[in-house]
Each structure stands twice: as C-alpha cells, then as structure tokens.
Amino acid sequence: MVKYIGKRIIYMFITMFLIATATFFLMQTLPGSPIQSYSKLNDTQKAIVEKKYGIDKPKPVQYAIYMKNLAKGDLGTSFAFKGKSVNDLLASRMKPSFILGIQAMVFGTIVGILLGMIAALKQNTFWDYGSTFFAILGISIPSFVFATLLQYYIASQWHLLPVGLWNDGWKSSILPSLALAMGPLALSARFIRTEMIEVMGSDYITLAKAKGANGFEIAFKHAFRNALIPLITVLGPVAAGLVTGSLVVEQIFAIPGIGEQFVSSIMVNDFATIMGTTLFFSAFLIVVIFIVDILYGVIDPRIRVAGGKA
Amino acid sequence: MKNTKWLLLMAMTLVLSIFLAACGGAEEKEEDASKDGGKDESATETPKKEDGEPDAEQILNLAESAAIPSVDSAIVEDAVGFNVLNNVNEGLYRLDQENKAIPAMASEEATESEDGLTYTFKLRDAKWSDGTPVTADDFVFAWQRAIDPATGSPYGPFMMSGTVKNATAISEGKMDKKELGIVAKDEKTLEVTLERPVPYFLSLMSFGTFYPQKEEFVTSKGDAYATNSDNLLYNGPFTLTDWDGTGGSWSYKKNDEYWDAENVKLTQINVNVVQDSATAVKLYKDGKLDRAGVSGDLAMQYSTDPEAVLQPETSVFYMKFNQKKLKKEETPLANVNIRKAIAKSFQKDDLADVVLANGSLPANFLVPKDFAFDENQKDFRDLSGDHLTYNVEEAKEFWEKGLKELGVDSLELEILGGDTDLSKKMDEYFKSQLETNLEGLTIKLKEVPFAVRLELDDSQDYDIQISGWGPDFQDPISFLDLFVTDGTNNLMSYSNPEYDKLIADSKAELALKPQERYEAFAKAEKILLEDDAAIAPIYQRGLIFLEKPHFKGLVSHPFGADYSYKWAYISGKE
Numbered sequence: 001m002v003k004y005i006g007k008r009i010i011y012m013f014i015t016m017f018l019i020a021t022a023t024f025f026l027m028q029t030l031p032g033s034p035i036q037s038y039s040k041l042n043d044t045q046k047a048i049v050e051k052k053y054g055i056d057k058p059k060p061v062q063y064a065i066y067m068k069n070l071a072k073g074d075l076g077t078s079f080a081f082k083g084k085s086v087n088d089l090l091a092s093r094m095k096p097s098f099i100l101g102i103q104a105m106v107f108g109t110i111v112g113i114l115l116g117m118i119a120a121l122k123q124n125t126f127w128d129y130g131s132t133f134f135a136i137l138g139i140s141i142p143s144f145v146f147a148t149l150l151q152y153y154i155a156s157q158w159h160l161l162p163v164g165l166w167n168d169g170w171k172s173s174i175l176p177s178l179a180l181a182m183g184p185l186a187l188s189a190r191f192i193r194t195e196m197i198e199v200m201g202s203d204y205i206t207l208a209k210a211k212g213a214n215g216f217e218i219a220f221k222h223a224f225r226n227a228l229i230p231l232i233t234v235l236g237p238v239a240a241g242l243v244t245g246s247l248v249v250e251q252i253f254a255i256p257g258i259g260e261q262f263v264s265s266i267m268v269n270d271f272a273t274i275m276g277t278t279l280f281f282s283a284f285l286i287v288v289i290f291i292v293d294i295l296y297g298v299i300d301p302r303i304r305v306a307g308g309k310a
Numbered sequence: 311m312k313n314t315k316w317l318l319l320m321a322m323t324l325v326l327s328i329f330l331a332a333c334g335g336a337e338e339k340e341e342d343a344s345k346d347g348g349k350d351e352s353a354t355e356t357p358k359k360e361d362g363e364p365d366a367e368q369i370l371n372l373a374e375s376a377a378i379p380s381v382d383s384a385i386v387e388d389a390v391g392f393n394v395l396n397n398v399n400e401g402l403y404r405l406d407q408e409n410k411a412i413p414a415m416a417s418e419e420a421t422e423s424e425d426g427l428t429y430t431f432k433l434r435d436a437k438w439s440d441g442t443p444v445t446a447d448d449f450v451f452a453w454q455r456a457i458d459p460a461t462g463s464p465y466g467p468f469m470m471s472g473t474v475k476n477a478t479a480i481s482e483g484k485m486d487k488k489e490l491g492i493v494a495k496d497e498k499t500l501e502v503t504l505e506r507p508v509p510y511f512l513s514l515m516s517f518g519t520f521y522p523q524k525e526e527f528v529t530s531k532g533d534a535y536a537t538n539s540d541n542l543l544y545n546g547p548f549t550l551t552d553w554d555g556t557g558g559s560w561s562y563k564k565n566d567e568y569w570d571a572e573n574v575k576l577t578q579i580n581v582n583v584v585q586d587s588a589t590a591v592k593l594y595k596d597g598k599l600d601r602a603g604v605s606g607d608l609a610m611q612y613s614t615d616p617e618a619v620l621q622p623e624t625s626v627f628y629m630k631f632n633q634k635k636l637k638k639e640e641t642p643l644a645n646v647n648i649r650k651a652i653a654k655s656f657q658k659d660d661l662a663d664v665v666l667a668n669g670s671l672p673a674n675f676l677v678p679k680d681f682a683f684d685e686n687q688k689d690f691r692d693l694s695g696d697h698l699t700y701n702v703e704e705a706k707e708f709w710e711k712g713l714k715e716l717g718v719d720s721l722e723l724e725i726l727g728g729d730t731d732l733s734k735k736m737d738e739y740f741k742s743q744l745e746t747n748l749e750g751l752t753i754k755l756k757e758v759p760f761a762v763r764l765e766l767d768d769s770q771d772y773d774i775q776i777s778g779w780g781p782d783f784q785d786p787i788s789f790l791d792l793f794v795t796d797g798t799n800n801l802m803s804y805s806n807p808e809y810d811k812l813i814a815d816s817k818a819e820l821a822l823k824p825q826e827r828y829e830a831f832a833k834a835e836k837i838l839l840e841d842d843a844a845i846a847p848i849y850q851r852g853l854i855f856l857e858k859p860h861f862k863g864l865v866s867h868p869f870g871a872d873y874s875y876k877w878a879y880i881s882g883k884e
Contacts, residue, residue: 032761035464044482045467052462081556082380084537089556156592163596164589165582167559254584254593256377256558264376264585269761 008293012286019282020070020275024063027271034079034269053079055271066275075276080268086276090258096166097250097257099173101242104180109235111181112188119189120196120227121219131189138186144248147179151252164254176253180246184238188231195227229300236292240285362862364879368577370861371599373584377558381550382536383521384456384463389872395518396871397562399546402431402449402500403515405867407877411513411784415444415522415545426507426822431500436569438524439544446494448522454487455528456519465519469782473511475503507821510785517783517870547574547876558583562875575863575879591856600861600880606731609668609854620669621853624678624868626789627778629653629725629846630767634803637770642721644803646843647712652774653698653839653846655705656743662849665739666732669852674699676835677786678850681868684828690786694832697839698846702747709748720750726772729757733776740776767801775802778851781869786831787816788869793838793845804844809837858883 035049050056054065069076075086115131122128154175155163161175162168199205200223208218247259258277265273376390383399386392396404404414413419417434436444456466457480470477475491491503504511514520527543528535536542539553539560547568553560562579565571584590587605591612594602604612612618629652633644642648658672671679674696682690713719727737734757741753758766766772779799781788791797794813795805812834820827838844857864860883865874 030761031759031765045464045471048459048467048481048483049462049464052460078556080379081377082382082385082536083533084555092554092556093558151589151592156596159596163592163598164584165559165593165598167580167582251586252589254373254558254582254586254589256583260558260585261556 008290012290015286016279016283020067020279023275023278024066027274028059030269032269034271076272078270078273080265080270080273086272089261089273090276090280093256093258093261096255097246097259100176100180100246100255100257101239103173103177104242105184105239107177108181108184109188112185113192116189116192117196117219117224119193120200123197132193135186135189138182143179143182144252146182147176147249147252150175150179166255176246176249176255179249180242184235184242187234187238191231191234192227195230196223199223199226225299229296232292232295232299236288237285240288362881364575364881365883368575368880370576370579370878370880372579372581372601373590373593373599374581375585375603377556377583378553378560380536381542383452383518383523384461384466386518387464392518392871393873394550395521397546397548397875398544398550399521401515401517401521403512405516405874407865409867411516420512427504429502429511431502433498433500434569436545437567439549439565439567441567442524444522444545445497446500448524449500450492450494451525452521452523453492454490455523457481457490458487459483469514469517469519472505473508475505506817509821509824509827510783513784548579574876576875579875594856600858602856604854604856605668612856613667613854615856617856617858619855619857621855621866622669622671622680623851623853624681625778625780625851626673626676626678627776627848627851628676629848630775630777630802631844631846632770632772632775632802634770637803641773642716642723643773645712645715647708647715649843651705651709651712651748652744653843654701654708655747656740657700658848661736661739665735666849669854670849671852673847673850675847676839676845677789681781682784682786685824690828690831693828694835697836698843705747713750720752722752722754723773724754724756725774725776726756726758726763726766727776728763729759733757737776770801770803784869790831790834806837806842809834
C-alpha cells in the first residue's frame with residue numbers, strides 16, 4: 001500500500017510538471033501583451049516595462065526561471081494586480097469558491113443519494129418517476145439557468161435571500177450553492193438508482209432477505225455500499241469542477257471567486273495568474289482522483305489497490 | 311408501455327412548465343419596471359425635502375466592473391485604478407464640477423513664466439491621513455519615482471516625456487532622475503520646468519500620475535507599498551478601507567484630515583465588483599446599489615426607464631483605413647476617393663440610435679463633443695464643424711471615380727472588428743450599408759478579441775479596422791497626435807506633411823497662442839477627415855446608467871478618472 005501511494009505521488013508530480021510545461025508554452029501563443037497600456041507606450045518604454053516583468057528574456061529562459069520558482073512553491077507575480085503574488089491572489093479568491101463548492105457538493109450528493117435510493121426501492125412507482133424526472137431536470141438544465149431562476153424568484157421577487165454579492169454572511173451563499181448543487185444532485189440520483197436496482201437483484205441480497213434481514217438493513221448495509229463505488233468515481237472530477245469552475249454562477253451572483261478571476265486573467269493576458277490558476281485546478285483534480293482511488297479500497301475491500309501478493 | 315406514457319407525460323409537463331415560467335417571468339419583469347418607474351416619478355414630483363437637503367445617513371453603494379489592479383499612482387494604468395486614486399488622493403489641481411482644473415493641493419493658481427516653461431505652485435496646508443503635512447518634497451519624490459525606469463511606470467513616461475524637462479532622457483536611463491524638471495524651493499513651494507510650453511499643463515496636474523507620495527512611507531513599506539489599503543497614505547476626500555489588494559470589494563471612508571472635509575458629505579461608499587450587467591441591474595432594482603451601468607442589449611431595454619441617465623463619454627470610434635498592408639503593399643484604400651466613398655456611405659444616426667442604442671452620438675469628427683474648450687469656453691466642436699457626413703450620392707460619385715482610378719470594377723475589403731455582441735451587430739450594419747450603397751464592393755468581416763486586434767493593428771494586417779481612442783488629457787492634441795506620420799498609433803501608413811506641420815506648430819510657435827493653436831487644430835482635423843478621409847469617424851460613445859433619484863451630486867469627468875465622489879450626497883432616501 002505504501003509503495004503504491006509512493007508511486008502514485010511520483011506520478012502526480014510528473015503529471016504536474018507536464019501540465020506546467022504545456023501550459024507555459026501554450027500561453028506564449030496567446031496574442032497580445034500582458035501590459036495593458038501597451039499601445040500608449042513607445043518602444044523604449046515598452047522595453048523598460050517588459051524588462052521589469054522579465055518578459056524580455058528568451059522563452060526558454062523564462063521557462064527555466066518559472067519552473068525554478070514553481071519548485072519553491074512560488075507562482076510568481078501577477079501582471080494585472082501590480083506587485084501582488086499569485087499565491088496571495090489565489091488564497092484570497094479561493095475562499096468563496098471553496099465554500100460554494102463544498103456546500104453544493106454536500107447538499108447535492110446527500111439529496112441525490114436519497115432521491116436515488118427512494119427511486120430504486122420504490123421502482124416503477126410515482127416516487128421513482130418523480131425523482132427520475134427531477135434528475136433529468138438537473139442534468140439537462142445548466143446550472144446558470146437554475147441560478148437565474150433562483151435569483152429572479154427567490155431574491156428579486158420574493159426578497160427571501162440576497163440577489164448577489166458576498167457580504168451577507170451565509171445567506172449570500174445559499175442560492176449559488178443551490179444552483180451549483182443541481183448537477184451533482186442529478187448525477188448522484190441517477191447513479192445510485194441504477195446501481196441500487198442492480199445490486200438489489202443480486203444473489204447476496206436475496207440471501208440476506210432469506211436470512212430475514214429487514215428491508216432497511218438490506219438497503220443501507222448491503223446494497224448502498226456497493227452502489228457507491230461508481231458514484232465516487234464520477235463525483236471526484238465533479239467535485240474538482242465545482243470547487244474551481246463555478247465561473248458562470250459566480251458571475252451571476254457577483255461573487256468574488258476564483259472562477260471569475262481565472263477568466264479576467266485570460267482576458268488581460270495575465271500570464272502568471274493564468275499559470276497559477278491552471279496549475280491549481282490541475283493539482284486539485286489530481287489529488288481528488290488520488291483520494292478517490294484510495295477510497296475504493298476503503299469502501300470495497302475487494303478492490304486491492306496494491307494488487308496484493310498475487 | 312405504461313412507463314413510456316408516464317415519461318412522455320412528465321417530459322411534456324416539463325417543457326410546458328419551462329415555457330410558462332419563461333413567459334410569466336418576462337411579463338412580470340416588465341410590469342415591475344413600469345411599477346417602479348411610476349413610484350419614482352411621483353417621488354420626484356413631491357420630494358420629501360424640497361431643497362434637496364442631505365439625509366442623516368450618507369452611505370453610498372456602488373459597483374465597479376473590475377477589481378483594483380493597483381493604487382500606486384506611479385503604476386496605475388486602468389480606469390478603476392485612476393478612479394480610486396482621484397477619490398482617495400489629490401494632486402496640485404483637481405477637476406471641479408464643471409470639469410475645469412482648479413487648485414487643490416495648490417493653494418492658489420500657479421504662476422506661469424512668460425515663456426510658458428516654468429510653473430510655480432504654492433502648496434496649501436494639507437495633511438496626509440496619518441496627520442503629517444503634504445510637502446513639496448512629496449511631489450518631487452512621486453514624479454521622480456514615476457519617471458525612473460526602474461519603477462516600470464507605464465504612465466509616467468507616457469505623460470511626462472516631451473513635457474517635463476529631461477523626462478525623456480531619464481526614462482531611457484540616460485540621465486539621473488534627480489535632473490527631472492521639478493524642484494522643491496521650500497517645504498511649500500514647487501517649481502516645475504517644462505521642455506516646451508504645454509497649454510494644457512494645469513489640467514494634467516489633476517491626473518493620477520502626478521499625485522504626491524510620501525517618501526518616508528513608501529520607502530518604509532518597500533515592496534508592500536500600495537498592496538492593500540493599510541499600506542497606503544491618503545490626502546484626498548476619502549480613504550480606502552477594507553481592500554486586501556486583490557479582492558472583489560472595498561470601501562471609501564470620509565477622510566477627516568482632508569483640507570476640504572467640510573464639503574465632503576458622504577461618510578462611506580461601499581464598492582463591489584459586479585461584472586455582469588444583468589446582475590448589477592438586479593442588485594440595483596433590489597436597492598443594493600445606488601447606481602448601475604447597463605450595457606449591451608440591456609441598454610436598449612432600460613433606455614426609457616425613468617431612472618436611466620445618459621452619460622456621454624469622450625471616447626471616439628472610427629474606421630482606420632490601412633493604406634499599406636503589412637506596411638509594404640499598397641491597398642485600394644491608398645486611393646483617397648475610395649476612402650471618401652466608404653466614409654460617407656453609412657448612416658450614422660441610425661447606427662447610434664438603433665444599432666448601438668446606448669446613448670452614443672453619431673460622430674462627424676475626431677475630437678469629441680464636450681471635451682476641449684478654447685479660452686472663451688467655446689467647445690472645439692463649434693470651431694471645427696462637421697466632416698465626412700453621410701451622403702450616399704457623393705459617396706457613389708467618389709466610388710465611381712476611385713474604381714476608375716484603380717482600373718477595377720469591384721473590390722473586396724475586410725473589416726476588422728471586436729468580438730463583443732455589440733461590435734458584431736455594428737459590423738453587420740456596416741456590411742449591409744456599404745454593400746448596398748457602393749456597387750461592386752464586397753465586405754468580409756473579421757471579428758477577433760481585443761488582444762488579437764491590437765496585434766493585427768501592430769503589424770498593419772487589415773484593410774478597415776474599427777478602432778477607438780479615449781483621451782488622457784484635456785486637449786485636442788490627445789486625439790490629433792495619433793495620426794502624424796509614423797505616430798505610434800498611426801499604423802495605417804497615413805502621411806500628410808501639411809497635417810504634420812500643423813501639429814508640430816501647435817507644439818512650438820503656436821503653443822503660447824491659444825486661439826491660433828485651436829484654429830490650427832481645426833484645420834488639421836479638416837485635412838485628416840474632409841480632405842484625406844484618413845479615418846472615418848463613426849460615433850462618440852455614451853453610457854447608460856440607472857441612478858437612484860436620491861443619489862445626487864456625482865461628477866463624471868471627460869478624461870483621467872471617471873468620477874469624483876467629493877461633492878456627491880444622498881438626499882430623500884428616507
């Protein structure tokens with residue numbers, strides 16, 4: 001197990017290195033300069049400013065400097081936010097996105113699992129159709145449509161919660177979290193339903209029934225656990241996406257999060273911030289996938305990550 | 311079988327309910343807007359306080375479209391940054407409610423030497439927010455810092471080169487920054503020496519780059535200077551608070567140390583970054599914002615709202631005609647008749663009112679309206695008149711003539727434009743107007759992001775480009791300088807010695823003769839547009855804002871910072 005984890009960690013670093021390299025060189029193909037007032041400067045001034053930001057050096061040198069700093073955990077200095085380190089920038093923008101992501105994930109998964117279980121246990125009844133219907137809604141309607149609807153009715157019309165901004169404590173986070181939760185909710189409901197139905201028909205459940213275990217015990221103790229595995233596989237990437245990519249929803253609710261920052265940085269060619277954010281997103285995703293793999297073993301002892309002795 | 315029926319029913323209900331929800335939503339929205347409107351109208355008819363006296367609570371809530379990149383006056387290069395600077399700091403001069411530069415940190419009008427090369431400023435007894443006095447040395451330090459190549463200031467060299475003595479040489483690293491033409495005669499007296507007479511010099515003194523910085527404070531903070539609201543000093547009407555350097559919100563608090571604090575009524579201004587215009591409008595309608603910009607499609611929807619205010623800007627948009635593709639090969643646009651034909655063949659009024667519908671004005675000029683004034687406060691526009699007005703008949707004649715001269719009977723040209731919804735709509739309009747009015751012309755549209763457009767501009771890889779310019783100081787030269795031969799922004803191989811001479815003269819022998827100088831500008835503008843049709847003016851941009859009736863006294867400026875909150879107040883909010 002330790003050997004396996006060690007190996008995985010080395011792979012993770014190699015992946016990050018490749019992503020950093022690819023992003024760095026792809027970014028150089030972006031048109032334009034990170035200096036906003038570029039068209040106002042004469043050549044001497046351009047040279048001065050470029051030197052200041054270190055973009056006058058040849059690309060390979062810039063790359064070497066960047067990678068060296070990256071190894072030290074330094075993501076560089078933002079071009080757009082003058083003199084501020086990208087590390088600070090990410091740290092300050094991370095919090096709202098993180099809160100929204102976690103809330104959406106927890107709420108979406110729990111409600112989704114419940115709906116899925118109800119649907120599976122009451123297969124082909126009104127409950128089943130109801131929750132399936134809800135799940136289809138969640139999958140087919142994008143989160144920003146939900147966001148707009150929630151914002152319009154709950155906030156603008158009924159004044160129950162704030163229309164937007166991030167200055168009203170927990171209340172500010174409810175609507176955006178709900179909007180974001182629809183995706184994971186629908187996904188979990190569908191996966192759990194399918195898996196539960198399959199598991200409920202398997203031999204060991206029939207055995208448990210024959211042994212006289214009650215319905216509740218069968219559903220939770222025997223069926224649910226097995227049904228979780230495929231769900232966890234897909235939820236990993238979904239979680240990464242939620243925490244980092246709630247971009248449109250953040251814009252609709254005017255929340256100063258990381259998604260918004262990512263797009264603005266691309267718009268103004270803020271190379272250091274683009275790099276920093278991309279690397280952060282990738283690292284997050286890689287770690288989540290890693291955790292998911294470890295979790296498999298915990299949930300289902302049949303999956304031996306280390307491959308046992310065989 | 312039963313299952314499929316159920317599903318079908320569900321699906322149909324779903325589709326239906328979405329439609330119903332959508333329709334219902336839209337109707338309610340409209341109703342709401344008119345309801346709100348009615349209420350506010352009656353409120354303005356019978357104000358609670360007839361004289362518009364300020365309320366007890368003076369807290370304003372605003373939105374900005376972007377976060378603050380920097381508040382270091384030497385480094386700022388964007389609209390948000392300059393706006394913050396203008397409200398938390400102050401230069402020797404400040405633009406007043408009529409957008410005239412009036413003494414601010416200076417206690418009285420500056421004395422100007424006869425040759426127009428030396429200005430002497432007396433400073434008033436003003437204090438920084440830490441209680442220490444603002445001295446002449448603070449200006450010297452800030453200016454030297456802005457021109458020092460090591461600072462990497464984008465605007466320092468841009469504003470000072472060719473204006474303040476020795477600025478160019480210092481910015482190129484050929485001279486020590488101590489040689490800059492600014493000297494502190496004593497603690498309260500400042501002497502500035504210029505390279506050439508600059509008639510608009512005093513209005514420059516209101517520009518952020520020329521603000522003071524306290525050396526001791528800047529040096530002690532080192533790299534941390536101006537990285538958040540605690541690492542800054544303020545000498546303006548407000549202080550900046552709750553700004554962490556990168557965050558999406560901040561606020562202004564009234565600065566009690568400000569010399570004119572008794573005329574500042576607002577006690578606090580809360581600002582949040584709201585990028586999405588639709589969200590800003592919703593927040594505004596919910597009472598969370600006192601003012602919200604409406605852009606794009608929303609502008610048309612809200613232009614008739616009773617709380618809508620039009621705010622003309624000083625940015626002018628025009629077509630650039632590239633005469634030499636990639637700076638080498640001559641294009642059909644090198645022919646003056648072809649240029650004139652295109653410039654006169656599209657209806658500008660319809661474009662401004664119907665296509666843009668955001669408060670923009672049709673432009674038959676380069677130097678905008680309500681921007682530059684002569685000695686008698688007469689608008690430069692009244693001096694110079696209209697050029698290249700829409701006229702299909704004339705356009706057709708020029709077109710025929712041009713084609714004959716080129717020896718062809720049809721042309722294909724490309725219009726390079728932006729990739730926003732509005733730019734695309736506008737480009738479509740040009741295509742249809744030009745192709746309808748000029749026989750044998752085919753227009754290809756190329757719509758690219760801003761950065762790409764700049765790059766294509768730089769390499770002169772386009773035929774016709776939709777471009778624009780916003781001024782940095784209050785003088786026609788801010789626009790006319792763009793198109794001198796080999797000017798850094800010309801980038802279309804336009805060259806007319808007569809034009810160049812007029813512009814050069816305005817900086818030399820005419821510099822101290824304001825009226826003749828303005829006449830030279832008018833002549834130059836006529837050459838550029840009417841005679842040469844080097845560019846084809848399209849429109850002067852306007853903006854639409856929703857503004858609460860209780861929000862009063864906001865001053866918007868034609869250049870530099872967008873707004874002053876100094877004189878703003880709240881009255882009648884309840």
